Amino acid sequence: MQQSQHKTNQIDYNHVLDNLQDYMLTSKLITMATKNTTNNNPQERSKLLEKNNNTVVVEPILIPKSREIPIPEPNSEKPPSPKQDNKTLDLYYPKQKDSLFWCYFIIKNGFSKYEYPGTTTFVFEKEEKFKSVELLRQYKQDLKTHKIKNIKEHVEDELINKERIGMKTFIALCVASKLNVLFIHKRKCFDLVSNLDLHAKTHIVVCEDNLKCAHKYGVEIEIDEKKAAYYRDNYFNWESVDKPLKAMGSYKSEELSNLCGKIGIDITKSQRTKKEMYELLIINM
Numbered sequence: 001m002q003q004s005q006h007k008t009n010q011i012d013y014n015h016v017l018d019n020l021q022d023y024m025l026t027s028k029l030i031t032m033a034t035k036n037t038t039n040n041n042p043q044e045r046s047k048l049l050e051k052n053n054n055t056v057v058v059e060p061i062l063i064p065k066s067r068e069i070p071i072p073e074p075n076s077e078k079p080p081s082p083k084q085d086n087k088t089l090d091l092y093y094p095k096q097k098d099s100l101f102w103c104y105f106i107i108k109n110g111f112s113k114y115e116y117p118g119t120t121t122f123v124f125e126k127e128e129k130f131k132s133v134e135l136l137r138q139y140k141q142d143l144k145t146h147k148i149k150n151i152k153e154h155v156e157d158e159l160i161n162k163e164r165i166g167m168k169t170f171i172a173l174c175v176a177s178k179l180n181v182l183f184i185h186k187r188k189c190f191d192l193v194s195n196l197d198l199h200a201k202t203h204i205v206v207c208e209d210n211l212k213c214a215h216k217y218g219v220e221i222e223i224d225e226k227k228a229a230y231y232r233d234n235y236f237n238w239e240s241v242d243k244p245l246k247a248m249g250s251y252k253s254e255e256l257s258n259l260c261g262k263i264g265i266d267i268t269k270s271q272r273t274k275k276e277m278y279e280l281l282i283i284n285m
Helices: 002-019 027-034 099-109 111-115 122-138 140-145 151-161 167-176 225-234 253-263 274-283
Strands: 043-050 056-063 180-185 188-192 202-209 215-220
Touching: 099 111, 099 122, 099 167, 099 202, 099 215, 122 140, 122 151, 122 167, 140 167, 151 167, 167 180, 167 188, 180 225, 188 225, 202 225, 253 274
Parallel strands: 180 202
Antiparallel strands: 043 056, 180 188, 202 215
8 A cells, every 4th residue: 555655656746847847947948048049249158057977067158239238448538637727728827826936936847846746835835935035146146137126125025025926026036047938928028048058948938917816827838949939029029127118219210110010009090109109118018
């Protein structure tokens, strides 16, 4: 009796296994399931197939492209420079309050030193200005040669007591540092040659009118000698820092007419006398 019951249970159990064949994860079922999921651009995955010797091997399995998970590409763009917003073409505008002093610092020491952490702090700026005063005192004779007067009353006072320096102090610092500079304001230029070395380059500093402060200053990072030559030939040249024009008697009418043209004063609509042209030049200085 027990043998007969055991045989019946074994038959029923085998029958259950046969019914579950369609739902078991066999190699045959996997092959049938993945047969219709291939496409022209497959991506490899792996599946496990059990061999007769019970060893497991890895074989590629193809999945449709629609199921692929996109892998984001690394960002190849370089991060923007923190000072990029202050650049316009080749000009760089220092964002510090005394931007003209920092134009001088960049010309003298290089842009990389200006960007060095801690360089543009208030304490460092004051230290550099005190050093600049000592430098000016060492080159008093050179300052006299370039007709820069009232050094102590004007130049040193600006460096020590004022928030900003002006053109005169900037030119004085460039003289003491043996720097060749072309200072541009509107259609006027001051050409400073304090280094007679033939290989010495000319640095260009541009002064622009600004509503927030008296002026906005920028320095050209890339030196362009052709541009410097254009300024010299087409812009009005200052005679000196303190006195842009010579006395009226030193000019002929034709010379004054040419100067008016360089500075952008239109005198073609009406005939101007020598005195009128000279006064127009003074007003536009």
